[in-house]
Amino acid sequence: xxxxxxxxxxxxxxxxxLDGARAGRxxxxxxxxxxxxxxxxxxxxxxAAAGExxxxxxxxxxxxxxxxxxxxxSLLLAPGLDRLSVLPGPQxxxxxxxxxxxxxxxxxxxPGDRLLTGLATLxxxxxxxxxxxxxxxxxxxxxxxxxxxxxxxxxxxxLQAEGxxxxxxxxxxxxxxxxxxxxxxxxxxxxxxxxxxxxxxxLRxxxxxxxxxxxxxxxxxxxxxxxxxxxxxxxxxxxxPLALTELPVTAGESAVGDTAAAPGALPLTSRLQIxxxxxxxxxxxxxxxxxxxxxxxxxxxxxxxxxxxxxxxVTAEHLAPAEESGLVHVDADRRxxxxxxxxxxxxxxxxxLQQKLTVHRVIGEALEDGDRRTWHLxxxxxxxxxxxxxxxxxxxxRAEARGGHGGAAAAYERAARLTPDRDGATRRLVLAAxxxxxxxKLEQAEALAERAGARTDDALAHALLDHVRATAxxxxxxxxxxxxxxxxxxxxGIEPSHAARMLFQAFHAAxxxxxxxxxxxxxxxxxxxxxxxxxxxxxxxARHLPAAVxxxxxxxxxxxxxxxxxAAAARRAGAETPGDLVQLCGATLILGxxxxxxxxxxxxxxxxxxxxxxxxxxxLQFFAAETELFHGRxxxxxxxxxxxxxxxxxxxxxxxxxxxxxxxxxxxALAGDADQxxxxxxTARTATALTTTxxxxxxxxxxxxxxxxxxxxxxxxLLDLGHGRAGDAADRLQGLTTGPYRHHVSGTRAVPDLVEAxxxxxxxxxxxxxxxxxxxxxxxxxxxxxxxxxxxxxxxxGPDELAExxxxxALVLHDGTHRPFEQARTGLLYGEWLRxxxxxxxxxxxxxxxxETFERLGARPWxxxxxxxxxxxxxxxxxxxxxxxxxLTALTPQELQIARLAAQGLTNRDIAAQLFLSPRTVGHHxxxxxxxxxxxxxxxxxALF
Numbered sequence: 001x002x003x004x005x006x007x008x009x010x011x012x013x014x015x016x017x018l019d020g021a022r023a024g025r026x027x028x029x030x031x032x033x034x035x036x037x038x039x040x041x042x043x044x045x046x047x048a049a050a051g052e053x054x055x056x057x058x059x060x061x062x063x064x065x066x067x068x069x070x071x072x073x074s075l076l077l078a079p080g081l082d083r084l085s086v087l088p089g090p091q092x093x094x095x096x097x098x099x100x101x102x103x104x105x106x107x108x109x110x111p112g113d114r115l116l117t118g119l120a121t122l123x124x125x126x127x128x129x130x131x132x133x134x135x136x137x138x139x140x141x142x143x144x145x146x147x148x149x150x151x152x153x154x155x156x157x158x159l160q161a162e163g164x165x166x167x168x169x170x171x172x173x174x175x176x177x178x179x180x181x182x183x184x185x186x187x188x189x190x191x192x193x194x195x196x197x198x199x200x201x202x203l204r205x206x207x208x209x210x211x212x213x214x215x216x217x218x219x220x221x222x223x224x225x226x227x228x229x230x231x232x233x234x235x236x237x238x239x240x241p242l243a244l245t246e247l248p249v250t251a252g253e254s255a256v257g258d259t260a261a262a263p264g265a266l267p268l269t270s271r272l273q274i275x276x277x278x279x280x281x282x283x284x285x286x287x288x289x290x291x292x293x294x295x296x297x298x299x300x301x302x303x304x305x306x307x308x309x310x311x312x313x314v315t316a317e318h319l320a321p322a323e324e325s326g327l328v329h330v331d332a333d334r335r336x337x338x339x340x341x342x343x344x345x346x347x348x349x350x351x352x353l354q355q356k357l358t359v360h361r362v363i364g365e366a367l368e369d370g371d372r373r374t375w376h377l378x379x380x381x382x383x384x385x386x387x388x389x390x391x392x393x394x395x396x397x398r399a400e401a402r403g404g405h406g407g408a409a410a411a412y413e414r415a416a417r418l419t420p421d422r423d424g425a426t427r428r429l430v431l432a433a434x435x436x437x438x439x440x441k442l443e444q445a446e447a448l449a450e451r452a453g454a455r456t457d458d459a460l461a462h463a464l465l466d467h468v469r470a471t472a473x474x475x476x477x478x479x480x481x482x483x484x485x486x487x488x489x490x491x492x493g494i495e496p497s498h499a500a501r502m503l504f505q506a507f508h509a510a511x512x513x514x515x516x517x518x519x520x521x522x523x524x525x526x527x528x529x530x531x532x533x534x535x536x537x538x539x540x541x542a543r544h545l546p547a548a549v550x551x552x553x554x555x556x557x558x559x560x561x562x563x564x565x566x567a568a569a570a571r572r573a574g575a576e577t578p579g580d581l582v583q584l585c586g587a588t589l590i591l592g593x594x595x596x597x598x599x600x601x602x603x604x605x606x607x608x609x610x611x612x613x614x615x616x617x618x619x620l621q622f623f624a625a626e627t628e629l630f631h632g633r634x635x636x637x638x639x640x641x642x643x644x645x646x647x648x649x650x651x652x653x654x655x656x657x658x659x660x661x662x663x664x665x666x667x668x669a670l671a672g673d674a675d676q677x678x679x680x681x682x683t684a685r686t687a688t689a690l691t692t693t694x695x696x697x698x699x700x701x702x703x704x705x706x707x708x709x710x711x712x713x714x715x716x717x718l719l720d721l722g723h724g725r726a727g728d729a730a731d732r733l734q735g736l737t738t739g740p741y742r743h744h745v746s747g748t749r750a751v752p753d754l755v756e757a758x759x760x761x762x763x764x765x766x767x768x769x770x771x772x773x774x775x776x777x778x779x780x781x782x783x784x785x786x787x788x789x790x791x792x793x794x795x796x797x798g799p800d801e802l803a804e805x806x807x808x809x810a811l812v813l814h815d816g817t818h819r820p821f822e823q824a825r826t827g828l829l830y831g832e833w834l835r836x837x838x839x840x841x842x843x844x845x846x847x848x849x850x851x852e853t854f855e856r857l858g859a860r861p862w863x864x865x866x867x868x869x870x871x872x873x874x875x876x877x878x879x880x881x882x883x884x885x886x887x888l889t890a891l892t893p894q895e896l897q898i899a900r901l902a903a904q905g906l907t908n909r910d911i912a913a914q915l916f917l918s919p920r921t922v923g924h925h926x927x928x929x930x931x932x933x934x935x936x937x938x939x940x941x942x943a944l945f
Contacts, residue, residue: 003219004045005241006212007038013203014046017165021133022053024920026159030141030197031169033205035269035342036242039169042205043137046167054135054165055128061143062298063345067411068371069404070098071298073121073148076138080124087127088913090612091120098147098402114147114403115614115651118154119916125155126162126918133163140341141170142195146439147404150652153196157650158917161924170195172204196652207239220245236271242340246275269342276346279327286318288347294328295347296359298372300335307366308359357382371395378414389418393428400435409435413448426455433468442472460498463489467502474509482509483517490524496531500538503528504583507545512707515553515743522546540569541584548587551780553743554773563588563596578604579616585623589745592781598627609914618648618656625663626745632821634857635889635896638667642893643915655707658687662711669718670821672860677719684708710741714750721757722861729757730766737770748777755793756829764797771797785822788813792826795833803833824853828866840873851877858889888944890932898925899933903941 004011017027031039047056059076081099084092094116095101128134141149156166208216213234237243280288293309294300306316319336322328331337338344348356357380364376374391381388396411412432419425429452436445449465456462470485486506490499503525510517522545529542543558544566550557567581575581581604588597601624608617621644628637641664648656665680685706706712713736720729733754741747751767751774758767771793778786788810795806807830814823828850834843847870854863863880870877888896901911908919908926915922930936933944 004038004041005216005219006208007042007045010042010203010205011045011049014042014167015049017167018046018050018054018133018135021129021135021163021165024161024163024924026162026164026166028156028159028166028200029168030200030202031167031205032172032202034240035171036240036246036272036340037205037207038241039171039205040139040340041241043139043167043169046135046137046165050133050135050165054133055131056135056137057128058137058139061138061140061145063140063143063341067145067375067407068298069145069147069399069402069407070117070151071148072138072144073117073151074099076136076148076152077121077124080128083124083127087120087123088612090116090610091123091913094612095120095124098151100402114150115154116612117147117403118151118651119158119612119614121151122155122158122916122918123912125159125164125166126920129163130920133165136164136166137169138167139169141168141197145404146406147402149195153200154650156200158646160917160921162918162920168197168200170197199649207237208241208244209239210234213237213239213241213244216241217244242342243272246272246340272342273346273349276340276343277350279325279343280347280350283321283325283327284318286314287321290314290318291322291328291347292351292355293359293363294336295338295344296356296376297363300337302330302334302336304363304366305336308362311362311365312358371398375411378418381418384420385418386420389415389420389424389428392418393431396431396435400438405435405438406441409433409439409441409444409448422455426452426458426461429455430461430464433465437468437471440475442475446472459492460494463492463494463498463502467505470505470509474505479509479512480514480517482506483513483521487517487521487524490528496528496533497536497538499528500525500532500536500542504538504541504545507583511744514740518549518743519553519555522550535573537570537573537575537580539573540566541575541581544584545587548591548593552590552748552777554776554780560591560593563593563600567600577611577613577616578608578620579613582616582619585620589623589626590748592777592783592786594627594630597623598631601627614647614916615651615653618644618651618653618660621647622656622659622663625660629663629667630749630819632819632823632857634667634670634821634859638664639893639897641667643897647916654687658684658706658708659711660708661687662708662715665715666711666718669715669722670857670859670862672719672722674719677715681712681715684712710736710744710746713741714746714753717750717753717757719861721753722859722865724865726757726760730754730761730763733757734766734770742770742773748774752789752793755796759796767793767797784813785817785819788817788826789822792829796829804830807833820853821857821859824850824857824866825862827853828862828869831866832869835869835873844870844873844875847873855880887933891929895925895929895932898922899929899941900945902926902938903945905942 013029017029020027031042033039043058047058050056057076057079059072061072077095077099081101084095084101087095098114098117125134125136138144138152144152152168156168159166207213217230217233217237233244233247237247280291283291289312290305290309293312293314294305297305297308309315309318319328323330326339327343328336328338351359360376361380364373364380367373367376374388374395378388378392392411392415396408396415399405399408399411409432412428412435416425416428416432419428429448433445433448433452436442436448445468449468453462453465466485466489470482470489473479473485474482483506486502486509490502490506503521506521507518507525510521525542526546529539532539532542544561544563547557547560551560563584566584567575570581570584581600585597585600585604588600601620605617605620605624608614608620621640625637625641625644628634628640641660645657645660645664648654648660661680662684665677665684668676668680685708687706687708713732717729717732717736720726720732733750736742736747737751737754739747751770754770755764755767758764774793775790778790791806791810791813795803795810807826810826811823811830814826817823827846831843831846831850834840834846847866851863851866851870854860854866860880867877867880888899891899897915898911901914902908906914908922911917911922912919926938933940935941935944
């Protein structure tokens with residue numbers, strides 16, 4: 001590797017990353033900069049600095065490989081494929097499916113789950129680092145196929161203690177050439193270039209400082225330059241190392257002006273391409289043809305390149321001039337490598353269209369049967385070709401099965417162009433639009449939908465295209481539009497099974513659009529239900545959803561079956577995965593069936609872990625955390641929601657980042673942690689502002705409303721209420737319980753808080769209407785804990801002579817409901833009432849019990865209030881504890897989760913498989929937990945739990 005000029009600070013950052021990996025700490029670094037700025041040179045420096053200590057794996061994104069799913073990842077992980085057997089079964093099968101190594105799908109469709117493939121990537125990287133640190137390098141990340149990029153980034157975000165150093169180099173067309181180093185930032189870019197790199201440490205490479213640029217120019221220039229030419233080159237290159245080495249080499253002293261043109265007349269990248277044009281033009285025509293074949297053959301496979309070139313009358317001997325000029329070289333794997341990606345781009349750009357078509361044809365003919373052959377032949381086609389279109393559709397189907405929805409969309413669209421008959425072409429455009437939606441390419445999906453819609457009058461086709469449009473609107477936060485599109489599409493006379501599926505999607509959109517849209521969807525679903533066959537998996541769910549939701553909105557409905565019974569009926573009819581039942585899990589909460597949700601969520605979470613259906617876990621865990629919060633198990637809720645939030649972030653599920661952040665804000669509010677509440681509510685409200693995700697895991701720009709807004713409002717109100725700011729709490733809660741979110745679970749459950757705030761404020765009338773609705777809801781729910789809260793509200797609202805009987809009845813109902821926080825709040829309010837009635841002796845037992853519960857739960861504001869009230873009765877109250885009692889409270893949520901599983905006898909590898917971590921990370925957290933718990937090994941853990 002040649003000497004690097006002016007990159008001392010950047011080299012130090014790379015050295016620190018390598019030092020961390022040597023010490024067992026994993027790290028990630030994104031190198032960002034304009035073409036030629038030195039990203040690849042810094043990667044080579046990393047390899048040299050790693051030395052023999054590290055194992056090195058590397059890959060490079062290829063622009064013309066972007067539609068081949070997992071092409072980049074398969075190259076990167078090829079050295080570790082012999083270790084696939086150590087991965088958990090679903091993860092192993094996922095990688096095998098992604099790389100085309102196995103035909104059978106894993107349970108739950110794992111090979112098509114790109115999220116699971118990312119976790120498998122993490123596991124394989126950890127395994128490769130098990131014997132020595134691993135340096136993993138990926139150049140030209142902007143050209144990785146999206147399936148590979150998503151998997152790699154998920155692994156990157158979950159690396160912790162494996163000893164892996166991951167360096168990603170990405171082209172930034174907007175990077176400036178200003179001197180200086182930007183340093184390591186906390187979050188890489190991504191919104192501008194469409195790459196989801198946000199949150200990864202970034203090092204932006206700027207142009208070299210002038211002294212370093214001058215030294216590089218002098219060292220690399222064979223001819224002596226005059227002062228004017230030298231100054232002009234330095235100015236035009238703006239510190240770009242590639243420009244400093246390529247412009248003078250090709251132009252020479254006399255032609256610098258021709259290459260560089262007037263300062264600023266052409267972008268630097270264009271001037272470099274012109275320079276590369278000049279280098280190629282001087283070669284023999286046969287060599288130029290060979291280079292064009294090599295540029296179009298995305299893998300650089302020398303055997304394929306030579307076989308294809310032979311059809312043009314070109315032989316291996318014609319490669320020599322290009323090698324002698326340093327334009328290409330053949331690496332140890334017999335791949336033809338260009339000196340710089342811009343050289344490859346320049347060759348393709350300068351070639352006439354007819355010549356490029358011919359090259360794609362000979363490459364396709366040189367390849368064996370397979371998707372790459374089909375793609376090259378398709379790129380060479382200039383007229384409809386039914387046989388080739390059919391082959392492209394098969395390529396698209398295989399791509400979708402492997403999770404490569406972007407590649408599938410491109411293949412379907414190209415197949416449509418090659419399809420002779422109009423109806424067949426339209427059908428493939430519809431499939432392309434659906435695949436683009438799954439990839440998160442919303443603008444492309446909408447454009448394809450418009451093209452397809454203009455070609456057909458078929459009702460089902462238009463319904464499917466409206467589904468595509470509705471999905472785009474949903475992920476942009478246009479919930480009313482999405483709801484209306486889906487509702488209308490479901491009413492166009494399509495098959496009942498199609499209509500029901502659209503209505504379930506419409507319900508999701510309607511939930512954020514308001515009560516009336518929810519009712520409209522459920523009314524339409526009831527009509528479709530009459531036509532659904534009993535054997536359809538949606539039939540039991542279509543019965544359950546109205547019964548669970550309509551009574552909560554004050555509307556009549558049929559009897560509500562137990563969630564377990566509905567789930568069993570759906571499974572008998574063919575519902576195979578946790579994702580098929582996730583909406584049932586959430587709907588059961590709406591009418592207060594919290595225990596049923598807790599049971600079903602636990603079952604589905606365990607099933608999702610076992611099957612590797614990763615994408616649905618944040619949703620299920622959100623529902624599980626809700627039930628844990630409502631049952632007063634605040635620590636359990638924190639553990640569940642924290643894991644789910646990390647997984648939602650890692651998998652780009654910004655909707656659930658918003659929801660889970662807001663739920664954690666509620667827990668922080670109960671603990672009185674104002675800083676955490678502020679941070680988490682801010683995250684909840686901005687999680688979807690920059691990017692949103694589609695069900696397939698892709699991302700797209702958005703100005704979406706925050707799904708976590710209702711929970712965020714509740715969190716801020718609870719913080720106010722706990723600290724005695726009744727006016728602020730009442731203002732927030734009145735908006736939540738009377739506004740567009742009043743039918744949400746948080747909007748309903750917040751009404752007792754509004755009643756308390758309004759009464760403390762001396763304005764009980766502010767809670768009158770929400771209380772009436774809550775009372776109707778509690779009557780429909782018909783569960784003891786809901787009636788206990790209604791009685792507490794009644795005691796607060798008066799009349800005063802009925803307060804005591806209402807408090808006592810509420811406390812009786814609280815017994816056995818396993819909701820200690822709400823029981824303690826009722827006891828606190830009753831104790832306060834008794835003290836105001838000058839019945840201090842009667843008040844003390846209730847206040848003491850409430851204080852004990854609040855202390856145990858870590859609900860500091862409420863504990864302080866109970867302590868103040870108890871002191872006011874004339875008896876001493878215990879001093880506030882520094883922290884909730886118990887050694888387990890010292891653990892982080894992840895440490896607690898790992899310690900619990902270890903206490904059950906699970907090995908580190910078993911725990912890693914459950915929590916989607918590496919075994920070394922599990923061991924790292926256990927060793928951090930032992931000193932906090934006052935133990936020395938895992939054999940001591942069972943006694944603590």
